[in-house]
Amino acid sequence: MTQKQLENGDSHSIPENDTRNERNVQVMTNQVLPLEVIGLTKKFGDFTAVNHVSFTVQPGEVIGYLGPNGSGKTTTIRMLCGLIIPTEGTARVMGIDVAKYPEKVKTQIGYMSQKFALYDDLTVLENLQFYAGVYDVPQAEEAGRIKEVLQMAGLTGRENLRTGEISGGWRQRLALGCALVHKPPLLFLDEPTSGVDPVARREFWDLIYQLAHEGTTIFITTHYMDEAEHCNQVAFMYRGKLLAHDTPEALKHTYLKGAAWDLDVTPLLEAVEVLGKMEGVAQASLHGDRAHVIIKPEVWTPEKLSAALTEKGLKVNSVETVLSTLEDVFTLLAHGI
Ligand SMILES: Nc1ncnc2c1ncn2[C@@H]1O[C@H](COP(=O)(O)OP(=O)(O)OP(=O)(O)O)[C@@H](O)[C@H]1O
Ligand SMILES: [Mg+2]
Missing domain, CATH: 3.40.50.300 (P-loop containing nucleotide triphosphate hydrolases)
Structure with a gap:
């Protein structure tokens, strides 16, 4: 050679x-x-x-x-x-x-x-x-x-x-x-x-x-x-x-089939657990003092989600649209294994 x-x-x-x-x-x-x-x-x-x-x-x-x-x-x-x-x-x-x-x-x-x-x-x-x-x-x-x-x-x-x-x-x-x-x-x-x-x-x-x-x-x-x-x-x-x-x-486009929202809700840990089990919620996690969710917009509006959480005894103070991040993608990928 x-x-x-x-x-x-x-x-x-x-x-x-x-x-x-x-x-x-x-x-x-x-x-x-x-x-x-x-x-x-x-x-x-x-x-x-x-x-x-x-x-x-x-x-x-x-x-x-x-x-x-x-x-x-x-x-x-x-x-x-x-x-x-x-x-x-x-x-x-x-x-x-x-x-x-x-x-x-x-x-x-x-x-x-x-x-x-x-x-x-x-x-x-x-x-x-x-x-x-x-x-x-x-x-x-x-x-x-x-x-x-x-x-x-x-x-x-x-x-x-x-x-x-x-x-x-x-x-x-x-x-x-x-x-x-x-x-x-x-x-x-x-x-x-x-x-x-x-x-x-x-x-x-x-x-x-x-x-x-x-x-x-x-x-x-x-x-x-x-x-x-x-x-x-x-x-x-x-x-x-x-x-x-x-x-x-x-x-983000491939893996995050939904919108990212931050919820000010109490009690916080209980809310994350409840959200994680809800239909149309792709993932729920704790982001500082907020519950962070990736949701399917065809299933939920902020009002509907608030009402559903209130019905489960949680107090929702606000639901805010936020930008999705790579962290969302990786949480999803890692949990999808
Ligand atoms: N020489 C080695 N002998 C045996 N196991 C090893 C050796 N080098 C790495 N490993 C193992 O291989 C796996 C991958 O290690 P590696 O260092 O590549 O991870 P990493 O992704 O760089 O992690 P970190 O983010 O902590 O730096 C680990 O479980 C590590 O213990
Ligand atoms: Mg390393």
Whole structure:
């Protein structure tokens, strides 16, 4: 196999004597999918952590990979980064088969792990230099790349601070910088915003959008639903299986066959229980001091629902139409299992 065939992934191999090689390689390089995952599975002994997951990701997309704790998100990422070997299935990362060429894949990706693998005893600059070495950034380009990354992450002027002493928000930006030091076309971010304050979270997302705008494809896990709403595509994992994958709007359209209402009703917990059992109520949950329902509008009007609840001895103070959210979709999907 030639180097070019390797770079384009074995599925796109071209015979070496094909005189159109150069042109074809160019065309296919432009079209290569950042991620093509088919039946990807990981078992740890008898336990299946990732169960026949398939999806594709287009260049420049931000894909949110969501799911409860232990649903297989990190395990998927570790397979896609070539860190653990899939038990079954295939994954092409930037066109490269990750099980066959894990080392080649590593040059194409940046990975910000869930625990931000930074060295606390090193300075900000030393961490970046370390990762430039890990990712084989050519010596001649290293200083320039580090300067760019410091600027992008807003860390210019903080180069000589000890990493263990900087705040959570700065650590997060430094970890992102380390994952980007070799300018990869595909970035994996595993819960990058957990434990950072809302302002740092927003600023971090501004950086994500900027990177995506410049053409980087971003695969990100998060437990924050507001962040998921801002992804181009959202995939939802549950107990190792991929239950849904679409745009946030399409997910709501497909799964939420109804309107979302918030009810101010007492006693609240009893009301949620009663609502959950009512015909024409797709789901009922507690949202702060309100009962949140997804209802079938052909069955209920606010007045009818109020009357039905009053009849059951509950006191309804108000029924308010609210926007449905991805959280509604995921509650429905998770309960539908
Ligand atoms: N090396 C391993 N050996 C055995 N089981 C493992 C291993 N790595 C992960 N698991 C199990 O696989 C399941 C999926 O774990 P994973 O870390 O992928 O979940 P996750 O969706 O990233 O969860 P979280 O949101 O908590 O980060 C869990 O039950 C976990 O305990
Ligand atoms: Mg995880």
